[in-house]
Amino acid sequence: MDGTAPGGPALNGAESTTPPAPAASSGMPAMHGLAGLLLLADSRLPAGGHAHSGGAEEACRTGAISGPEDLARFLRGRLATAGRVAAALAWSACAAAHAPKFPDIDPDIESPTDSAPTADAGAAWRLLDAEADARIASPAQRLASRTQGRLLIRTARRIWPAPVLTGLARALPDGAHHPIALGAAAHAAGCTPEQAAMAAAYTSVTGAATAAVRLLGLDPVTVHHVLAGLPYDSVIAEQHDWSALPAHAAPALDLLAEQHLRTEVRLFVS
Amino acid sequence: MSANHDDHHDAPDGHGRALRLGIGGPVGSGKTALTAALCRSLGPSLRLGVVTNDIYTTEDADFLRRAGVIDPDRIMAVQTGCCPHTAIRDDIAANIDAVETLEERFGPLDLVIVESGGDNLTATFSRGLADRQIFVLDVSGGDKVPRKGGPGVTSADLLVVNKTDLAPMVGADLTVMSRDAAAVRDGKPVLFTSIREDRGAHSVAEWVAGVVGSWQHEHGTPHSHSYLA
Numbered sequence: 493m494d495g496t497a498p499g500g501p502a503l504n505g506a507e508s509t510t511p512p513a514p515a516a517s518s519g520m521p522a523m524h525g526l527a528g529l530l531l532l533a534d535s536r537l538p539a540g541g542h543a544h545s546g547g548a549e550e551a552c553r554t555g556a557i558s559g560p561e562d563l564a565r566f567l568r569g570r571l572a573t574a575g576r577v578a579a580a581l582a583w584s585a586c587a588a589a590h591a592p593k594f595p596d597i598d599p600d601i602e603s604p605t606d607s608a609p610t611a612d613a614g615a616a617w618r619l620l621d622a623e624a625d626a627r628i629a630s631p632a633q634r635l636a637s638r639t640q641g642r643l644l645i646r647t648a649r650r651i652w653p654a655p656v657l658t659g660l661a662r663a664l665p666d667g668a669h670h671p672i673a674l675g676a677a678a679h680a681a682g683c684t685p686e687q688a689a690m691a692a693a694y695t696s697v698t699g700a701a702t703a704a705v706r707l708l709g710l711d712p713v714t715v716h717h718v719l720a721g722l723p724y725d726s727v728i729a730e731q732h733d734w735s736a737l738p739a740h741a742a743p744a745l746d747l748l749a750e751q752h753l754r755t756e757v758r759l760f761v762s
Numbered sequence: 763m764s765a766n767h768d769d770h771h772d773a774p775d776g777h778g779r780a781l782r783l784g785i786g787g788p789v790g791s792g793k794t795a796l797t798a799a800l801c802r803s804l805g806p807s808l809r810l811g812v813v814t815n816d817i818y819t820t821e822d823a824d825f826l827r828r829a830g831v832i833d834p835d836r837i838m839a840v841q842t843g844c845c846p847h848t849a850i851r852d853d854i855a856a857n858i859d860a861v862e863t864l865e866e867r868f869g870p871l872d873l874v875i876v877e878s879g880g881d882n883l884t885a886t887f888s889r890g891l892a893d894r895q896i897f898v899l900d901v902s903g904g905d906k907v908p909r910k911g912g913p914g915v916t917s918a919d920l921l922v923v924n925k926t927d928l929a930p931m932v933g934a935d936l937t938v939m940s941r942d943a944a945a946v947r948d949g950k951p952v953l954f955t956s957i958r959e960d961r962g963a964h965s966v967a968e969w970v971a972g973v974v975g976s977w978q979h980e981h982g983t984p985h986s987h988s989y990l991a
Contacts, residue, residue, distance in 0.1 A: 540855035543843035643855040706844040757818050760843045761856070 528681025531651070532674065533691045535698060540643035544636060545703030545760040546570060546696070547748035552707045553755065556748075560711070563704050564718045567697045573742035575696035576727035577627050578671040580738050582692035584620060584731045585668075585675025586685040589656045614663035617672070620734060624669035627739045630746035632753045634669075636762035641674075642667025648677035656680055689728040697722060703760055776893060780811070780871040780984050781977040782861060783970065784850065784892030786914055789880030791900040792924040794822045795957045796966065797877045801831035803967035808872040808974060809984075811864035812837045813857060815849050815879040822877060836868055846879030854891040861891075870984035873974050883912030894973050896966070900925040901934040908943035908952075916946050920953065920969055927956040 531537060548566065551557040557566055628634045645668065649657045660668055660676045667673070671692045678688035701719055705712050731737060752758060785793050794814070801810060810832055814822040816839055823839035826832065838860040842849040849857055861874050876892055878885060887895045897918035899907050902925055908915055915921060921943055929936055936954060943952045953965045978984070 536852065538853040538855055540853060540859070542845060542848050542853050543841050543856060545843065639859075643859055646859070647855055703843065759818065759841065761841045 525678075525681070525683035525687050528652075528678060528683045529687040529691055532678055532681060532683070533694050533698075535702060537647065539647040540640060541695065541699055542702075543760055544640060544699050544762045545707075546574070546700040546762065547745050547752065548700035548703040549707060549758060549760045550748040550752035550755065552704060554748075554751070556744075557704055558708070560714045560718060563701065563710065563715065564721075567701060567718060567722060569742060570700060570745065571693060571697050571722055571724070571727055573740040574745060575693045575724075576738050576740050577624075578674075578692040578696050579689040579728050580731050581620070581624050581627075581669065581671035582675035582678065583685040583689040583728070584623075584734060584737065585672040586678045586683065586688035587675075587731070588616060588620065589676050589679035590685070613659050617660050617663035617668065620672055621664055621668050623734050623737055624672060627737070627741075628669070629741060629743075630749045632749040632762065633746065636749065637669045637671075638667040639761065640667075640670040641672060644670060644673040644677060648673070648680060652677065652680035652682075654680035685730075686728065690724060693724045693727050707759070776977075776981050778982045778985055780809075780865060780869070780874045781974050782874050782876060782891065782893045783973070784876050784878065784887035784895035785898060786850065786878040786881065786885050786887060786895060786918070787898035787922075788882060788900075788903065789817075791880070791898045791903070792922075792955075792957055793877050793880065793898050794825050796896070796898055796922065796924065796955075796963055797822075797875055798826055798829045798831050799957050799961060799963035800875065800967055800970060801826070801829075803962035803964060804873065804971060805832060807971070809868070809870065810836060811861070811868060811871050811874040813860045813864070813874065813876045814839045815842050815846055815857065815877060816840075817842065817846055817879040822879075836864060838864060842879055846881045847885040850876070850878045850885065850887045850891060852888075854888050857891050872978070872984060873970070883907070883910065883914050886913045886917060893977065894919045896920045896922055896970075898922045898924055901929045901936070901939070902932045904932075905934040905936070905939045906942075908939050908946065911946045915943065916948075918950070919973070920951050920966070921947060922963075922966055923952065923954045924957055926954045927959055 535542065548557060551566060557563050625634060628637060645657055645661050649661065656676055657680050660673065674692050675688045678691060697719065701715050704710055705715050749762060752762060785797055787793050797812060801812065804810065812826060812832060814826065814837065816822045820839040823837050826837050827834040840849060840856045840860050857876055861876065864874060865871055878887070895918050897914040899921070901923060923939055926936060940952060951969065953969065955963050955966060957963050
C-alpha cells in the first residue's frame, strides 16, 4: 500500500467508511476538488493522452474532417455518444471509490485468487469494467481505452498515491478502461463524481480537437472557440445503477477506429 | 501490449533494473543505424531490449527487425501523435510502459535502448525515461551544428557525429566540429563515426558497455522484477 486515500474508500478494504468531506465544510464550496480536476483535465498530464486522436486522424485521412465545421460536428457527435458514456462511467467509478459499499456483485465475476477484504473491491472494479466493455463495440477502441487507462493509473499512482488506485491496478492489471481509471484517479485527487464526469466529458473531445489542429493545420483559436461552445453539462448525470448506465453507440467512431488500426501510415495510437 | 503483472508501480530509483539509454537527434542522422550497430556489437554480451519512437507507422522498428540484429520480439514501437519530443520529454508514459513491458517479458535485461523519433536540436530525453542519453548528428547537416548548440548537443552524455565518410563531399571540417563541440560540452565526450564503414560502431559500443558496467556497479545487476515497488 502506498499512502492513504482521502475519504477512506472501501475499495482497498480499509476500515474507515467515512464519506468524503462535504464540499461546504471547506468554507469554499465552489473550490472543492477543483485543483485535482484542472490537473486531470490538462492535456499536459503525462499519461499518454497526447498520442490518441479518438478517431480524428482517420477522419482527417478519409476527408470526413477537412475544416472547422466538420470538426465541430465530429466533436459534438463524439461528446454526445462516447463522451456521455465516458462521463457516466467516470461518475460511477469515482462514486464507487467514495462509497463504503458496492452494488451487489455477481459471484461469477469475482476472481478466486483474490483474498478478503479486497476481493469485493476487485470484483466490483471488474464488474464496472465489464459494463464499459459492453458499451464499446469496436475492439480497437477497447484496446485504446485500456491502454490509456493503464497509463493513467500508472501516472496517477505517483501523483496521488492512494490505496484505491493500487486496488484498481491489481484488479485489472492490463488496464481498466480509461473513464474508470479517470474516475478512480479523480477520487484520489479529491474530486467529486460530478467533477470526474466533467473531466471525462471534456477529455473525450480535446484529444480529437488537438489532433485535427496538428494534422490539418487548423487555426487553434478557432478550434478552441468550438471547444468552448460544446454542451459538456448536457452529458453529465448522476448514476446510481450500473446496469442502467447509458450506452450511446457511435457506429461511425467504431468504423474509424477499426480502419485506423489497419492504416499503414499513422501518427496517433488511436 | 501491456506490462501484465500484479502491482505495476514504477520505481524511479533504478535499483536492480536495466540501464535505459536514450538515443536522440535530427531526422536522418543515423539513430536507427546506431541502434542496429549497438545491437550487433553488444548483443553477444548484454541482454537487450529496444523501444522505437517512429514518426510514421513502424518504419524504424521494421528496419531493425529486418536487420536481424536482435530478436524481433524485443523491439517495441511507440507512436507519438505528431510530437516525437513530447513522447520522450513531457509525457513519457507510453515509453515507460513499453520499457517495462520488455523488462517484464524478457527480463532481467542489462540495457534498454529508447530511440527517439527524428526531431530538432532542442529535443532531449526526460531523466524519468532515460538514465543516459546519446545525441546523434551527422556531418552533412553542416559543420556549424555543434557550435549552434541546443540542449541535445550540450547536455547529452555522449555526442556522436556520424557519416564522417561524407565530410569531404559536403565540405565539413571535422576539426572545427570537434573543437566547437568540446567548447559547448564542458568536457563531456564526443565520438566521430561512419556506421556505413564500421557496422558495429565500435567506439560508441565501447562507451555504452562502460556506462552499463558503471550503472550495474552502482545499482546492482538486474534481476527479475526487481524494479517493481
